[in-house]
Amino acid sequence: LFSEQERAYCDGFADPWSRYAARFAAKEAVGKALGIGIIGFVWRDIEVLSGGKPVIALHGGVADIARRLGVTRVEVSLSHTGGMAYAVAAALKEDADG
DSSP: OOOHHHHHHHHTSSSHHHHHHHHHHHHHHHHHHTTOTTTSSOGGGEEEEOSSSOEEEEOHHHHHHHHHHTOOEEEEEEEEETTEEEEEEEEEOOOTTO
16 A cells, blocks of 8 residues: 555654554545545555655556646645544646646
8 A cells, every 4th residue: 555655754653553544544535536536546556755745646547547637736635633644635737827
């Protein structure tokens, strides 16, 4: 489910499971934002990169779907607290003005 970079990030914390849960929630939210649900993609094709604000990197079949839809970027917000993880994703298209 997770890339090597995602695993390295999560495993760097005393409680890695909350980070894994947030990344899982983000991947699910991205799949839904692209209209492919949670079973219509390879989970590793959606990568949640960290470094302050989370960044979504799309690979393989998911990147192909996003291109066909005209999606130019995906924004995501993550949270984990009290044993729960949450994520919201938006698939965005650039207009003619950028």
